[in-house]
Amino acid sequence: MTKFVDSRRQAMQHWLGPLCLALLMLAGVRADARNPILVPDVSSRTIDIKYSFTGETLLLFGAIIYPDGRLADDRADIIVVIQGPTEPIILREKSRIGGIWVNADNIRFASAPGYYAVASSRPVADMLNERTAAVYEIGLDNLSLSPAGFTSDDQLGRFERGLVDLKRRLGLYVADANAVEITQGSLYRARLNIPARVPVGRYTAETFLVRNGEVIAVASRQIDIRKTGTDRFIANAAQNHGLLYGLFAVLLSVGMGWTAATLFARR
């Protein structure tokens, strides 16, 4: 029963975040006729993971179209955020107890993104104030991780920094303030690296146009990262047909050992 209530609460929290965000965006980004429009695109809508996959470079590009054909008169900035599917995790912290390092403390995060990259034409802190950045969830300090089970803000801060630091070094969380290039105020492009260990699923690439500390246009595109071919087949079999998969692994193992033994025995 408790579990059921918990999962419902979690589901509500899960929906509440994006809903609030969407409302805020509607309020913030008014359909102002004088505001420019973003036309974004990505180099690949789907990324296929197959046996030779070692990661991919994703190119996000697009145009900033100003109404009545006028050219950009002042400097606008672009921020691109790519976010992967979120998953519930437990983050554990090791401490030295009795001479050995063991996991001593933990916090649950109900919605840690499996991948998060923010690319911009200037450091985000120079374009947006903290509140605005937090509202749009821009930047590695503004991830909505939905933490639970922490005892103090101090502890939470330490764990959040720990998570971001860990994922950054794995290339799964990225913040690059020089990755967006804007040409003549109207064309932009950003290059981001997707490492081999990314989780599969649906990714969203959001582009924000920022001027004078305000977000004046938002556009998003979806990218699907999925396993294909044999890798998809194997991962699916391992997850959904465990017994058959295990029997096949055993057969393969026995078969190879037996073949090698008979081959070498003949020589």
Next chain:
Amino acid sequence: MELYLPVANMSVHILWILALGTMVGLLSGMFGVGGGFLTTPLLIFSGIPPTVAAASAATQVTGASVSGMMAYLRRGGVDLHMGAVLVAGGLIGSILGAFAFRWLESIGQIDTVIALLYLLLLGSIGGLMFKESLTTLNILRSGAQPATRKRRHHPLVTMLPLRWRFYRSGLYISPIAPLILGAVSGMMTMLLGVGGGFIMVPAMLYILGMGAEVVVGTSLFQIFLTTIATTLIHSVTTHAVDIVLALLLLIGGVIGAQIGARLAMRANPAGLRLILAIIVLLVALRMGAGLTWQPDEIFTVQAL
């Protein structure tokens, strides 16, 4: 050349995994051990998640033990009766191990327990083997005959109720003793990805008092069937067997095992045991260092 592992969700260098498999195969051929005790830690050191490493290593050990077991079966070096009792224990142990694995994972101590078990097992076995091989080498040099030890099982074994006759092993003991022994090794296979030969062989010799001519064959028989069971249990519960990783390890492993077996025929057995003891102690030291040095990562992520 990089290859993507579909279950581990990462790409690895093919040549590194092949080399690792060959090296372990070489050792298993030379020393008659499965080599899982080296595969699992080396895979973990190369960044593969511990669960995937242990599960896939168990699959590889099956393949590595096939040829040895077949050879012993042909020349009657397997006590099938004793083997069956050990395997039954192994099955119980694997299932208990699966529960232990899940419980330890949920409280976040699986990595520490794996490292501690490795340190304890490898440290003690490696130390004993090191001492024993040095003594043997000294005795050989001085030309004296090694004292023949009178075979006798451990007094605790005689206290157990219900006695069975195991003709090939030359024993009349309670089946509970090998059942417990099998269960311990089954648990280790589940938790550590090791076949357990390096524990079973001395235990069968010195605790059960089995005849030396059937010890290695019976141990291989038990490893073969227990690792099969472990692969199946991992496939159903943790879903962590990466067949591509296991295949790469097997390719290197089966070839290495055959070469190792040929090399072993020309070497001095005590010298071989000394080398194995040193390798085992080094792995134990590395595991111990990993526990006491400040780890590279203070934080670890566990998916729910």
